[in-house]
Amino acid sequence: MLRVNEPINQLLLAGGDNFLTSLSVDCVILGFHEGQLKVLLLKHRYRDMWALPGGFIYKHEPTDAAAYRVLKERTGLDDVFLNQFHVFGDPGRSSKEFHLEDFETDGIPMSSDHWILQRFVTIGYYALIEFSKAIPAGDLLSENCQWWDIHELPTLILDHHEIVNKALVALRLQLSHQPIGYNLLPEKFTMPELQKLYETILDKKLDRRNFQRKLLSFNILQRLDETKKGVAHKAPYYYKFDLEKYNDALREGLDSGW
């Protein structure tokens, strides 16, 4: 228990001076693996519950930088796609009792007006990362950090389930305006992989042939001469994004409407 208590104590003592006292960030870190969207979650140190990676904001730190910091610490990744999507600002969203109970189990005495027990407003970010590049790492409060299938989440603490859901809704709405495929897929990918990604995010089956036609019509993909090896049945071609054209297209939105 010492392993955990020592860093916690440091956080509790110094934290109030270093951090903004009522604001935090929480990150919905998304990856795509084996045809499924995955979320990175941290195991609660005692409870049979999991939590989104989150953190406090240093007094002179941009909120975005705080989210990047959390992301770097949990995944080892630097240059990631990160998007603020919603503020969760209900006073009831965090529970003083919940945390007090934890610290009691820790054996850490805690006055009930300690800053860390107060109400926290949290800024939700979602991050899109290339699954294979991330190296999940636990934090002070949790040795266990791992990916969960977005459709088979464990019990989450507080309102973290709502945060994940809101992130998915935001992702769906921004699908045509953000380089979502580029950030979630490896550099080379096949058309069925890309389609599966869209299907997972939209939670909807798409026609294979029409999907291909539509995406090619955007002129953002570049087909490579290489086909996928060691695969049963006919081998699909590899594609990669033409980043320049992709970004140009996103500015207008891939699916204009108006």
Next chain:
Amino acid sequence: MLRVNEPINQLLLAGGDNFLTSLSVDCVILGFHEGQLKVLLLKHRYRDMWALPGGFIYKHEPTDAAAYRVLKERTGLDDVFLNQFHVFGDPGRSSKEFHLEDFETDGIPMSSDHWILQRFVTIGYYALIEFSKAIPAGDLLSENCQWWDIHELPTLILDHHEIVNKALVALRLQLSHQPIGYNLLPEKFTMPELQKLYETILDKKLDRRNFQRKLLSFNILQRLDETKKGVAHKAPYYYKFDLEKYNDALREGLDSGW
């Protein structure tokens, strides 16, 4: 100057205990009048600058409620459409020097570590209101509160110009998913008025006939038997929204894409 100083002093003394100390809300209040989008702005008490209506958040108040409170105070309106759209969290966005200078001009002594001078993260909200129903009212710090054409804004304080711009971008992206017409127009409106609204938000000319066809195809409008009176040339029909169908349609998005 007393008129201003007395309430300011109360705010400064009691504020630190009542409010969250590093978080605020700012509202981009939008109305539509004479074919133009208008923003409600407050005149700075000394400077030749204007500001978005904003405010602090009580320690046990939901952030959304704080925004509603600001809105009610500035417009007298209760039941408005309000949407959180972005958090502005750069430490450099507020300027301690700027505010210190103001308080010096007020003749109010202020220690440089006062909570009100510290860095503030602000949550941006946009509100859509029916122009004619609002009764703009100034606040403690500003007797002057008035509408400005979105394309002819005066100089704004701090990063408020950026906040307005971000609000417009968000509004554009959400145009097909939010009841924007319903909230900005009076109950009865003509097709040209509705079109002008869309053109203003999208900053783009639309073909009159195609626009009419498209909006009617959504089946969210109900044509009244009444035509607009006292207008030169041919009188257009009045329409109103079929709110039930409108809300149904918005759930899917008016312009699906996928």
Next chain:
DNA sequence: TTTTCATTGCGTCATCATGACACAATGTAA
């Protein structure tokens, strides 16, 4: 070695949405 068969690449067709524009009707102002 041959056969099987799920999967991929490419194409067709009917239908619907879109952009561009024509024309008659309306009703105030000249």
Next chain:
DNA sequence: TTACATTGTGTCATGATGACGCAATGAAAA
């Protein structure tokens, strides 16, 4: 009474979309 800007309605060519056919591929099964 006439002029004319504006509105209501419609047409037409083009392009996008959804539904589906068919041959080619290549590892796995026979």
